[in-house]
Amino acid sequence: MTQKLVHVVAAVILNEQGEFxxxxxxxxxxxxxxxxFAGGKVETGESELQAVxxxxxxxxxxxITAATPWLTKIHHYEHASVLLRFFRVLPxxxxxxxxxxxxxxxxxxxxxxxxxxxxxxxxxPILRALSLPLRLRxxxxxxxxxxxxxxxxxxxxxxxxIRLLPINTQRTDDAGLQLQCLQADSDLAACNADGxxxxxxxEAEVNELLARLHQGCPVPIVALLPESLQTQxxxxxxxxxxxxxxxxxxxxxx
Numbered sequence: 001m002t003q004k005l006v007h008v009v010a011a012v013i014l015n016e017q018g019e020f021x022x023x024x025x026x027x028x029x030x031x032x033x034x035x036x037f038a039g040g041k042v043e044t045g046e047s048e049l050q051a052v053x054x055x056x057x058x059x060x061x062x063x064i065t066a067a068t069p070w071l072t073k074i075h076h077y078e079h080a081s082v083l084l085r086f087f088r089v090l091p092x093x094x095x096x097x098x099x100x101x102x103x104x105x106x107x108x109x110x111x112x113x114x115x116x117x118x119x120x121x122x123x124x125p126i127l128r129a130l131s132l133p134l135r136l137r138x139x140x141x142x143x144x145x146x147x148x149x150x151x152x153x154x155x156x157x158x159x160x161x162i163r164l165l166p167i168n169t170q171r172t173d174d175a176g177l178q179l180q181c182l183q184a185d186s187d188l189a190a191c192n193a194d195g196x197x198x199x200x201x202x203e204a205e206v207n208e209l210l211a212r213l214h215q216g217c218p219v220p221i222v223a224l225l226p227e228s229l230q231t232q233x234x235x236x237x238x239x240x241x242x243x244x245x246x247x248x249x250x251x252x253x254x
Contacts, residue, residue, distance in 0.1 A: 010039030018149035019108040036120040061099035070240040072216025075122035111149040136244040
């Protein structure tokens with residue numbers, strides 16, 4: 001018999017320093033003492049955003065004004081199977097001081113360098129995804145750069161068709177992330193990389209991806225937009241897509 005999925009939301013809260021918020025699970029709950037992104041079950045009659053807002057206020061006293069759906073994971077624990085939707089909450093989208101209302105602990109952490117453990121299993125892959133900058137700049141010849149919580153991130157292609165892309169940070173060891181080229185909507189169902197490169201050619205492809213993302217995607221997507229689709233960048237970012245801007249080689253060399 002297939003176990004029913006429990007619908008759960010979690011918030012990746014970011015501050016002005018590029019750090020993200022983790023909290024520990026309180027005594028009396030499964031995996032007590034494990035660290036996680038705060039959140040909880042979606043109650044009957046409420047939206048995912050409403051669930052994020054309620055849970056973050058109940059657990060940590062934070063008021064969430066907006067949040068962007070980001071990644072969706074299915075994880076099977078011994079006690080339950082969960083459909084977990086992560087929301088990214090930027091510094092201007094939350095208010096308040098952290099107050100541990102369930103006698104838990106909290107810690108602000110940096111992408112690529114976190115020092116609390118153990119981590120709740122379903123939340124672990126999100127730590128890797130947070131190493132990927134929201135915006136990248138560069139070109140195929142010289143690679144790409146962006147900024148995450150630790151600072152500048154350098155990225156270089158392993159071949160010309162962008163099938164695999166290792167990511168290295170200048171202040172930590174190799175993060176080991178790999179991005180794989182996204183060729184079709186069906187590729188999303190067979191995730192075997194930390195993220196996807198996606199190169200749309202028509203607005204219809206943007207619309208199709210946005211519809212698919214509404215259902216959930218397990219890894220970050222980086223959109224490499226041609227000049228004709230630059231006007232779609234804001235729509236994609238609002239849906240949690242990372243954007244890569246192509247820059248002339250002479251500009252990068254200056």
